[in-house]
Amino acid sequence: MGVSLVTSLTIFMLAIFVGFEVITKVPPLLHTPLMSGANAISGITLVGSLISAGAGMTVISTVLGTVAVAFATINVVGGFLVTDRMLEMFKQEKGKKK
C-alpha cells in the first residue's frame, strides 16, 4: 500500500467538506438518530481491527486486535440497531400518509 500522506490528507479534507454539506441538511428532529447512526459508522475501525486480530503476528497484537474487534462490533451492531429502532418510531399524522 503506497498511499502517500498528501493523498490521505486530500481524501480527509474532501470528506470533511462532504460531511459538513450533508449533515447540516439533517433536521433537528433527527439529530439523535444522526448521532447514533454516525456513531455506528465510526465503528469502521472494525476493518483495521480484523486484520490486527487475524494476522497472527504476535500474541500481543492478536490479543489487542481481538479486543478491538469486539469493541468495534459493539459500536457497529449496537449503533445501527438502536438507530433503526428509533427511526422506526417516527410516524406521520394519521391520514396524512401519501
Place this chain on the structure above:
Amino acid sequence: METITNLVYLVAAIFFILGLKLLSSPKTARRGNQLAMIGMLLAIVMTLFDKQIINFTYIIIGLIVGAAIGLYSAKVVKMTQMPQMVALFNGFGGGASALVALSEYSRMTGAPRLDTFIALILGLFVGTVTFFGSLVAYAKLQGIMRGAPIVYKMQQALNALLLLAIIVLGVLAVLNPLHAWWFLLIIVMLSTLLGVLSVIPIGGADMPVIISLLNSYSGIAAAFTGFALQNSVLIISGALVGASGIILSDIMCKAMNRSLLNVLFGAVGSEEGSGGPAGTEQKRVTRFTAEDGAVILERAQSVIFVPGYGLAVAQAQHVLAEFAQILIDRGKKVRFAIHPVAGRMPGHMNVLLAEANVPYDLLFEMDNINDDFRNTDVAMVIGANDVTNPVARTKKDSPLYGMPILNVDQAGTVMIIKRSLSPGFAGEDNPLFYEDKTMMLFGDAKKMLTELVRVMKE
C-alpha cells in the same frame, strides 16, 4: 486484489455518505441507516479476504462477543437512556481505534514510516481520550456518578500539563520508533487521565455538548487510524463522523448562547439544586388545579406544548401524547415546540415523543414556531424552565442572557406543570411564574397530566 478491496471500500464510503444524506427527511431516514449498514457489511466482508489474515478464530470470537453485546444493549435500552447508550457505543468505537493503533505497533517490523507512525500515536491518544471520556459521560448520565460538575483548583492547568506531557512523549516515541513501547504505554495512561479529567467538570445541561464532542472525537480517532493504516474508508468515515459531531456541538452551544470553550471550562451548574430563587422578596403565585386548567383548555382553540427534560424524568411522555390526542379529537390545533436543548442529547425530545406515538409533523423546532406563540391561546410548559425564561432577553447579568428561548410568555395563557418554584440549571428565578396570565399547576408531570386527562374525559 488490492484494487478490488479499495474499490469496495469506495463503494462502502459512498453508501455511508448516501445514508447520511437520506437522514435529511424522516421519510427516508430509515432507508438511509440501512444503506449505511450495507456499506459496513461490504467493507467488513471485503476485509476478511485480506491476504494478511491467516487465522479466523480470534476474529470470530471478537465478532460474536461484540455482536451479542451490541444486539442485547440495542434491544433493551430505554429511549430515555439513549444519551448514555450513545456515549457508551461511542466510547467503544474510540477504544477500538486506540487498540488497533497499539496492535499495529506491535506488528511492526523495522522502523515505521514517519507519517504513519505519527498518525498511529495520534489515533492512540484521541481513541483513549474518547474511550475514558465516554465512560465518565456514561457514568454521569446513568447516575452511577454524581451528575454535577466536579471542579477543583488548577483544573485547567493540570489538563494543559497532561496534554503537554503527551505531546513530549509523542515526540520521544517518534524519535525512537523501534523502542517506543514505554512511551506509548505512558501516553495511554496520561490520555486515560486526560479523558476522565476533561469530562468530570461538565455536567447537567451541558451534557448534550460533551456527547456530541465525544462523538466527533471517535470519528477523528478512526480517521487517524485510517492515516496509520493508509486505509481510505477509515479516513472518509472518520472525517464524516468528526464533522457531524462538531456541527452538533456547535448547534448545542448556540442554543445555550455559549462558546464551546465556555462549556468545556466554564462548569456552569456546579451548585445544582442548591440555589433558591435569587430575590428573597415574596412574590405571589396562584396555585391552580387540574379542573381549573381543563376549563381554560376546553375554551382554547390552539395549544402549544413545551416539553422539557422534566417530562422524561417523570416518564410522562405517553400521558402527554394521550392528552394531546384528546385535544386534537376535540378539534383544537395542537403542536409541540421543541427547544434544541430539551433533553440530554441533540434531538432527544423528538425521539421520546415519537416513541409515545406523537406524529412528527406536530413537532416544531424553535425557529419555526416561535412567532406563533402570540396567536396561540394556551402554551403548556411541562418539565421545562430555563428555555422559557424571559430573563434571557432582558437581564444582562444573568447566566441565561442571550440564550434563545421559546416565546411562551406571548401566548394567551401560560400553564406550567412543575413540582415547585425552584429555578433551573442556571439558578435563575423565572418571572413567568408570577405573571397574571400564568397558571401554575404544581405537581408531578405524570400525575398532573393523568389528572387532566381524567377531568377532560368527564
